[in-house]
Amino acid sequence: MxxxxxxxxxxxxxxxxxxxxxxxxxxxxxxxxxxxxxxxxxxxxxxxxGFDKRVVVFAEEVDLQNAAIESGAVRAGSDDLLKEVSSGEYVDFDVVIATPSIMPKLIKLGKVLGPKGLMPNPKDGTVTSEISAAVKKFKQGxxxxxxxxxxxxxxxxxxxxxxxxxxxxxxxxxxxxxxxxxxxxxxxxxxxxxxxxxxxxxxxxxxxxx
Missing domain, CATH: 3.30.190.20 (Ribosomal protein L1/L10, rRNA-binding domain)
Structure with a gap:
């Protein structure tokens, strides 16, 4: 048909x-x-x-965190954000993007993000140094x-x-x-x-x- x-x-x-x-x-x-x-x-x-996707970004560089927020991310951060997500205190997001340099720290989030299919992966464009472009891409559909x-x-x-x-x-x-x-x-x-x-x-x- x-x-x-x-x-x-x-x-x-x-x-x-x-x-x-x-x-x-x-x-x-x-x-x-x-x-x-x-x-x-x-x-x-x-x-x-559908609804606008809530994107969070993990990056250690302050300029990349600021770029993420300016591009439409709901949260961007490093150790503090890792702690909130790891404890289950913060779960209101649909897409997780991370820079390559911070990925080793995200290993501890595997049990939290993995079952939801949210663990960043370079193959699907969620592990990148081009933070602003990545956020816009997922916000735009x-x-x-x-x-x-x-x-x-x-x-x-x-x-x-x-x-x-x-x-x-x-x-x-x-x-x-x-x-x-x-x-x-x-x-x-x-x-x-x-x-x-x-x-x-x-x-x-x-x-x-x-």
Whole structure:
């Protein structure tokens, strides 16, 4: 089924009193011995949706901390911020960015950030010296994704039902292109199948040929 046909079917579902989220389930065309690989990357959605992401930055340099705040981070700091996050005193954030030099100190946060998928990683752009650019990127709609180990699937929200068909198609296309970009070295063709659904709708198999 073509993407817009699937969206039309989703829109025909019973209307809810809230703005439903559109989710994609992408099965990668991996061999069995490749499914333990964790394939990760990020997608810059052209059309923002949902709430603004709360970004925190770990950096020892005061100028980088100031740059982070000026670029939209809700908090930026070093040892004091580490202590607050480690103790569970401060947990109100959605993205964690860190400079390479402070990463050794963040090891102690592995048990706190790891289960939430928030541990900074150079592969998804959250370990960088370009703090200002990184904060702006995630504030403007960049979202990290990674495959589920042992399954070879990527699950990610790509829009809201209140958005136009064009906006949803642009976001879905951006997601597919980003996945193909990072997973191309593992398999070709990259995507075995793609399913989309809203929070409460049925699921629809969609064409991934761009």
């Amino acid at each position: 073509r993407f817009l046909e699937a969206i039309n079917q989703v829109r025909k579902s019973k209307k809810r009193k809230f703005d439903e989220t559109l989710d994609a389930n992408i099965l990668l065309n991996l061999k069995e011995n490749q499914k333990n690989e964790v394939i990760r990357g990020f997608v810059q959605f052209p059309n923002k949706f 960049s979202v990290n994704f990674k495959s589920q180990q042992g399954q070879g699937t990527i699950n990610l929200a790509f829009g809201k039902l209140s958005q136009s068909d064009r906006e949803l198609q642009e976001n879905f296309t951006a997601l597919l292109l980003s996945i193909k970009d990072v997973a191309g070295k593992f398999c070709n063709p990259v995507i075995k199948r793609a399913i989309i659904k809203s929070t409460m709708s049925a699921a629809y198999l969609v064409d991934t040929n761009l």
